[in-house]
Amino acid sequence: MDTATGNQTFAKPSGLKPPSRVPTLFKEDPTSPTSISRATGLSELTDAAQNSRGAMGPPLHGSIKHKPSGLPEPDSKQRKTLAERAGETFGSKIAAPQISRPNNNAGKHAVSNGSRGFSNSLSRSASTRTSKHKTASSSNSIGHSSRAASANPTRPKSSYGNHNRSRSQFQRPATSMAQHEPESDPQVFDDDRVASLEAQFVAWKEQMQIDMDKQSKVQESVKLYETKTAALEDSITEYKRLLEEYKTNVADLKSLNSTITMELENVKRSHTYEVDDIRRKYQNDIQDICDRHKREAERSRDENKDIAKKIERELKAEIERLLKSHKDELQTLEKTLKAELEEERSKRQRERHDIQKEFDSELRTAKLEADTKERENQLLQGELTNTKSELDRERILKNALQAQLTDATTNNLVLEASNKAMKEKVDFLESDSQAQSSAYNELHRRMQEAFAIAEAAQEKLRQEETLRRKLHNQVQELKGNIRVMCRVRPTHDSEINPAKIGFPDADTDSKEVAVQGPEKTSAMGTDITQTYAYAFDRVFSPTSQNAEVFEEISQLVQSALDGYNVCIFCYGQTGSGKTYTMSSPDGMIPRATTQIYAEATRLQEKGWQYKMEGSFVEVYNETYNDLLGRSEDLDKKKIEVRHDAAKKQTTLENAVSVPLDGPDRVEEILQRADKNRTVAATKANMRSSRSHSVFILKLVGENSVTGERSEGTLNLVDLAGSERLDHSKAEGARLKETQNINKSLSCLGDVINALGSSKEGSHIPYRNSRLTYLLQYSLGGNSKTLMFVMVSPLQAHLQETITSLKFATKVHNTHIGTAKKQTKASG
Numbered sequence: 001m002d003t004a005t006g007n008q009t010f011a012k013p014s015g016l017k018p019p020s021r022v023p024t025l026f027k028e029d030p031t032s033p034t035s036i037s038r039a040t041g042l043s044e045l046t047d048a049a050q051n052s053r054g055a056m057g058p059p060l061h062g063s064i065k066h067k068p069s070g071l072p073e074p075d076s077k078q079r080k081t082l083a084e085r086a087g088e089t090f091g092s093k094i095a096a097p098q099i100s101r102p103n104n105n106a107g108k109h110a111v112s113n114g115s116r117g118f119s120n121s122l123s124r125s126a127s128t129r130t131s132k133h134k135t136a137s138s139s140n141s142i143g144h145s146s147r148a149a150s151a152n153p154t155r156p157k158s159s160y161g162n163h164n165r166s167r168s169q170f171q172r173p174a175t176s177m178a179q180h181e182p183e184s185d186p187q188v189f190d191d192d193r194v195a196s197l198e199a200q201f202v203a204w205k206e207q208m209q210i211d212m213d214k215q216s217k218v219q220e221s222v223k224l225y226e227t228k229t230a231a232l233e234d235s236i237t238e239y240k241r242l243l244e245e246y247k248t249n250v251a252d253l254k255s256l257n258s259t260i261t262m263e264l265e266n267v268k269r270s271h272t273y274e275v276d277d278i279r280r281k282y283q284n285d286i287q288d289i290c291d292r293h294k295r296e297a298e299r300s301r302d303e304n305k306d307i308a309k310k311i312e313r314e315l316k317a318e319i320e321r322l323l324k325s326h327k328d329e330l331q332t333l334e335k336t337l338k339a340e341l342e343e344e345r346s347k348r349q350r351e352r353h354d355i356q357k358e359f360d361s362e363l364r365t366a367k368l369e370a371d372t373k374e375r376e377n378q379l380l381q382g383e384l385t386n387t388k389s390e391l392d393r394e395r396i397l398k399n400a401l402q403a404q405l406t407d408a409t410t411n412n413l414v415l416e417a418s419n420k421a422m423k424e425k426v427d428f429l430e431s432d433s434q435a436q437s438s439a440y441n442e443l444h445r446r447m448q449e450a451f452a453i454a455e456a457a458q459e460k461l462r463q464e465e466t467l468r469r470k471l472h473n474q475v476q477e478l479k480g481n482i483r484v485m486c487r488v489r490p491t492h493d494s495e496i497n498p499a500k501i502g503f504p505d506a507d508t509d510s511k512e513v514a515v516q517g518p519e520k521t522s523a524m525g526t527d528i529t530q531t532y533a534y535a536f537d538r539v540f541s542p543t544s545q546n547a548e549v550f551e552e553i554s555q556l557v558q559s560a561l562d563g564y565n566v567c568i569f570c571y572g573q574t575g576s577g578k579t580y581t582m583s584s585p586d587g588m589i590p591r592a593t594t595q596i597y598a599e600a601t602r603l604q605e606k607g608w609q610y611k612m613e614g615s616f617v618e619v620y621n622e623t624y625n626d627l628l629g630r631s632e633d634l635d636k637k638k639i640e641v642r643h644d645a646a647k648k649q650t651t652l653e654n655a656v657s658v659p660l661d662g663p664d665r666v667e668e669i670l671q672r673a674d675k676n677r678t679v680a681a682t683k684a685n686m687r688s689s690r691s692h693s694v695f696i697l698k699l700v701g702e703n704s705v706t707g708e709r710s711e712g713t714l715n716l717v718d719l720a721g722s723e724r725l726d727h728s729k730a731e732g733a734r735l736k737e738t739q740n741i742n743k744s745l746s747c748l749g750d751v752i753n754a755l756g757s758s759k760e761g762s763h764i765p766y767r768n769s770r771l772t773y774l775l776q777y778s779l780g781g782n783s784k785t786l787m788f789v790m791v792s793p794l795q796a797h798l799q800e801t802i803t804s805l806k807f808a809t810k811v812h813n814t815h816i817g818t819a820k821k822q823t824k825a826s827g
């Protein structure tokens, strides 16, 4: 009854399906003690559980839900109680032992028609035989198999169900039990069965206990659902009540809203009326104000008219007064201005005169400046010429480089050709037989021999070069470390009255020169002429060319390359041919540099590498000037001379030093020096004759093969004119020039004299003049000096010629260093 009521209650709100009848069966008397009827019920439940639900979990919510709700109920009249069914079982059970089991089929039939309890009891026995029998009986249990099939047609079929159905479809084969049963003892069988039943009972009891626990859990779940359902129903009731309340509230709010809307309409209407009233009121006020303002404006307009008339009258009076005073002031000003104008005019007149004067003086200054500019222009033109010459030199250099490139290309082609030939040779030698191989070896051996010979020859050459240097030096020493040569220049077409100069040994030694002196009256009253003969290392007649002269000095130039300090200077009066000999295009300087360059190149194959640098300075009025520097720096830039006593080398600070990387370079050097001297000549007339110019060529050589090193200097000096001037006539700058020239030439003589007469280590007065100080290491010691005494062929210069020749003889008689020679002098 409870279950039925419960089913009705659940179906309505939640739609839960009515619970299974299985728990209902336990609800009948769950607490009653163990009884047969209960045991039978348990037996049925156990079977059911074993068939279909035994393997399932406890009856949870989900499992209850899926229980078949439309389970067909058997007719109540046909239904038997569990007790009745239990009684049937026992009946069958008791009767069972008397059943004879003649064969398998008979036994099987009896069991299938007998109670399920017996079959179950068999199934619970430990014996193998009864177990097999029981399994067969259980599988034939109609109730279970039909319930399982009809209760849940959609449920997935268990393996058990399948197994059951399959067994029911096929004829059971004969078991071993059927064969062995007739041999068993009936008495033992009964005892065993009782024991089995007892054990089965105990198992049933335990199973019952488990099922009861499950049932109580299910009951608890049901109770919980009931409680929840009741709570949900309460909530629904509460929600319904609240809904009703909300509906009432909404209706109230609607009525309130309509009331408020009406009131709002009323308020709007009254507000409109008020606004209209206020607008009307303000319009009236504005109209009043406008009327008042109009009246005020009319009144003030009348007042203004009166004021204006009054001001007009006052202004007219004031203007008249001001006009009168202005007229007076203007008259006064006119007078003052006229006076000032007059004054200004006279002042301007004076200023004009001043400006005119100033302009004149500025004009003069400008003219002077123009002159200066002109000179500067000349300087610039000089610079331009220099630049042009540099450009020419670069061009020449470029041409030379191009020629070198062509040579190199040709060489390359030749080398390639020879390389090819060599390769062919090698191929030829390699390709063929033993004979070729031996020929190659022979060739190789010969080549090695040739190399060895060449090496030996080169070594010999090097040794010979060293020997040559030594011998050369000895020869130079034997010739004397200071030598004097004389050169008489030819007369020009324009020159008349030549002096009588003879060359007695011109066909043999060319060492003598004879000058016929001026006519003198003897004590006897007869006119006599005296001939002065001089002997030097070499005398060059007017027909001699520069090439011939250079031949004599080329040995000294070679000495400079060998590491000696060499000094060659030209001494003589103005116009005697010093510059021609020294600096003309085929003079000593270009020739010397050309030879040095050629020799340095030749020595490269003997392992010598030379670095050559040229400087050109002048000594003018006892100051040094750089002839290779900028012409505007001449007489301004200070050049310092420094001596290295250990190396016996002289260096010039602040002087331009030009690397001599080609023989053409010297031409540029000479041009630049000449330019500077020309520019200087505009400042001091005859500058070139009044200064000493010194071309200094530094030669540093290193031999990478022998490890030798040489540092030599070649000084080529063009001395100032040596003529004596009449001191009484010379004055100012000219007098100073003359004094300085005399001083320096006299110092030069003193130094040479000291070098020739004094012992080694004694004082040499180099410092007495700038010239000797500059040439300190090129005069004396281990240096080699050559003096050219230049002679003018003119009778007019005879006296100066004799003076020069006397000075030269004095120098010639001086012997410096180890060389000693006898000199012959006359006059």
Ligand SMILES: Nc1ncnc2c1ncn2[C@@H]1O[C@H](COP(=O)(O)OP(=O)(O)OP(=O)(O)O)[C@@H](O)[C@H]1O
Residues within 6 Å of the ligand: 488, 489, 490, 544, 572, 573, 574, 575, 576, 577, 578, 579, 580, 581, 688, 689, 720, 721, 790
């Ligand atoms: N050997 C010579 N052959 C032809 N002409 C010569 C020879 N020597 C000098 N002359 C000419 O004589 C002139 C004067 O010579 P040069 O200028 O060399 O004299 P200088 O002694 O250097 O004079 P200065 O001291 O003024 O410089 C020049 O015109 C020069 O060309």
